[in-house]
Amino acid sequence: MVAISDLDHADAPAPPVCPGCGKTNRGGAAFCDGCGKPLTGPVDRTIDAVLPRVARAVMGNLELEPMLREVARACLGAAGAESCTIERWLPATDELVVLAEESVSDWFQGPVAPGTRYALADWPSARVALGGRVGRYTAGDPALSDRERAARAAWRVRAFVDVPILARDQCVGLLELASRDERAFSPDRIASCVELAAYAGLGIERAEAFARERKLAARLQTVAPAATSTAQQLDPDRLLDDLPALIRDAFGSYLVNVFLVDETDGGLIVRANVGYPGPSPVGLRMPQGAGVCGRVAATGETYLVVDVRTDPHYLQGPDLFGTRSELAAPIRVGDRVAGVLDVQSEVPGAFDAEDATALQALAGAVGVAIHNASLFRRVRSDEARLRAILDAVPSPLTVYDEAWRVELANKAVLDLYDSPLPDLTGTPFAEMAGAAAERLLDPPAFFLSPNGCQAATPDAELRFVDPPGTFVRRVTALEVDEQPSGHVVLYQDVTAERTALRAKDEILSVTAHELRTPLTALLGFLDLLAVQIARPEPDLAKIG
Incomplete structure (x- = not known):
């Protein structure tokens, strides 16, 4: 005044x-x-x-x-x-x-x-x-x-x-x-x-x-740690379990729900929650299109309820007598809505357009994180299956990247190279070759090169002295989109074959030596017989 x-x-x-x-x-x-x-x-x-x-x-x-x-x-x-x-x-x-x-x-x-x-x-x-x-x-x-x-x-x-x-x-x-x-x-x-x-x-x-701009900047700054934490989480289950608390801390709301869409019927399932006043609602289902979250899942658009008492889409959940305003944003994974982030407040008009923008940004980060976590889980599953397949192969088998660093190797390779490491992933070939060279009889030149096989990828026969064994190293180049991407090296154990060949050679040598002497004498007698046979018969009458 x-x-x-x-x-x-x-x-x-x-x-x-x-x-x-x-x-x-x-x-x-x-x-x-x-x-x-x-x-x-x-x-x-x-x-x-x-x-x-x-x-x-x-x-x-x-x-x-x-x-x-x-x-x-x-x-x-x-x-x-x-x-x-x-x-x-x-x-x-x-x-x-x-x-x-x-x-x-x-x-x-x-x-x-x-x-x-x-x-x-x-x-x-x-x-x-x-x-x-x-x-x-x-x-x-x-x-x-x-x-x-x-x-x-x-x-x-x-x-x-x-x-x-x-x-x-x-x-x-x-x-x-x-x-x-x-x-x-x-x-x-x-x-x-x-x-x-x-x-x-x-x-x-x-x-x-x-x-509004200042609030949006502050809200995005508040949401940023949650988005960062979400993006770094590659375990989908842990990601969804931790998410409600992160959102509650960012928005200051008393109730946060994370819904996932049931692909069988399009309904929503409460996957995670924080702040619910009654028994945990995790696992509860909402019919397709029901309530504010159902509308968000159906339309794929963020929805802001200033006052739930006057909103036609609001559907009061069990024990939620204190909710007065609500904000929900879709979680998109690719082109589909995979879930809904839902925050609720006990104050009418607690959320505005800036909050909607911030929650939508966070929901986008969650969608990317869920997609990445799903891909990571799939890759891990594929890698586990591939490792099982590799370990089932009796021959040593290694997959190298373009720079000849190990990407995958089965257990037989560890035994072949007598590696003290449980996993050779990332190990350069030159390091592996250098450690194995002293166990080789006449190691190939590329085994002794500092660059390993970067200059060439020849097939070669490796003869190990401890333990004794012979392997044929076969190299297959890999390409992705007609560009070199790595190599597959298979070590074929030919120890038995080489042993059989050596046994054959020894048998032939011994047999040839043992048979040569009697056969020589026999041939001599045969020659004498032939000479005798070739001589004319004597005239016995004249002799007598």
């Missing part, structure tokens, strides 16, 4: 002087305090004097209350009012909340604290201005309700004016002027206040836009 004479603005209008009796009146008075005659001072000069100050306050300040206090001060001078209250309309609760108030020093009612709320049901006359029309009333006006007339009489108000405050062609509040003089508020002064109300609307629009 300030007195007009206390305003220390250089451009404030001078106190009006009555042209009849010469009395200097209080600032902004419409009628002379001495003779009661109208003060005919040029109103245009007054409004022209205050508008620059109001414009500077509106355009140079993003804090709502100080900005609107300047508008209210200007109305005291330009309209001849003794009190000016600027109020914001809250359609959700059908209330007016005081944003700023200024009055003369001897105003009977005293200052009204910002944030004070009035139910419109008690002040029906205000609906005229909320409909876009200026309303001027006197104390005994029949247009007022009995309650309004009694309240004005108690405050000694003899005349008051409600001027609509517009922002983007929508009524957002009221500029209420009051005076103890029933003759106050001539049409030209009211017209001045309509102009000032336009500045108030601009100020409210700018300040609330700034407040």
Whole structure:
């Protein structure tokens, strides 16, 4: 509360002087305090004097209350009012909340604290201005309700004016002027206040836009740790179990539900919860499309309930007698809605568009995390199956990446290389080859190269001396989209084959040696026989 004479603005209008009796009146008075005659001072000069100050306050300040206090001060001078209250309309609760108030020093009612709320049901006359029309009333006006007339009489108000405050062609509040003089508020002064109300609307629009951006930034900053924690969780079950507490801490709501869509019938199942006043609802089902969350799951759009008592989609859950506002956002995994994030408050209008944006962003992060966790689980499952298949292969088998680092290796490889490590994943081939080279008889050149097999991928026969064994190393190059992506190396155990070949060679050698001597003698006898056979028979008659 300030007195007009206390305003220390250089451009404030001078106190009006009555042209009849010469009395200097209080600032902004419409009628002379001495003779009661109208003060005919040029109103245009007054409004022209205050508008620059109001414009500077509106355009140079993003804090709502100080900005609107300047508008209210200007109305005291330009309209001849003794009190000016600027109020914001809250359609959700059908209330007016005081944003700023200024009055003369001897105003009977005293200052009204910002944030004070009035139910419109008690002040029906205000609906005229909320409909876009200026309303001027006197104390005994029949247009007022009995309650309004009694309240004005108690405050000694003899005349008051409600001027609509517009922002983007929508009524957002009221500029209420009051005076103890029933003759106050001539049409030209009211017209001045309509102009000032336009500045108030601009100020409210700018300040609330700034407040929304600031709140959204703060809300996103609050949600960021939850989103980060969610994104890092690769266990789907743990992710959903931890999520409600993270959301409750981020939004300060008393109840948080996480629903998952049942793909068989499209209904919702409570997967996780925090703050439920009764027995745990985890596992409870909701039919497809039922309630606020059912609507969100069906439409895929975030839904904000300012007051559940008036919302047609709200469906009260068991034991949820305290819920007054609700906000739900869809969890999208790819192109489908996989679930719903639901937060509830015990205060009507607890959530706004900025909260909806923040919850939607968090729901998006949850959807990505669920998708990633699902992929991770699938990859782990596929990897486990692949490892089982590899371990079932009796021959040593290794999968390398393009840089010849181990990606997968079966147990037989560990035994072959006599590795002390339980898992060779990530081990460079050169390191494995270097450790195994001393156990090889005549190791191949690429086994001794610092770069391992990066230069070539030859097949080779490896002969181990401890334990003895012979393996044929076969290399198959891998490609993805016609680009090299790695190698598969299979070690074929040919120890038995090589042993059989050596046994055959030994048998043939021994057999050849053992048979060569008697066969030589036999061949000699055969040659003698042949010679004897070839000689002619002697003539026995001549001999005799």
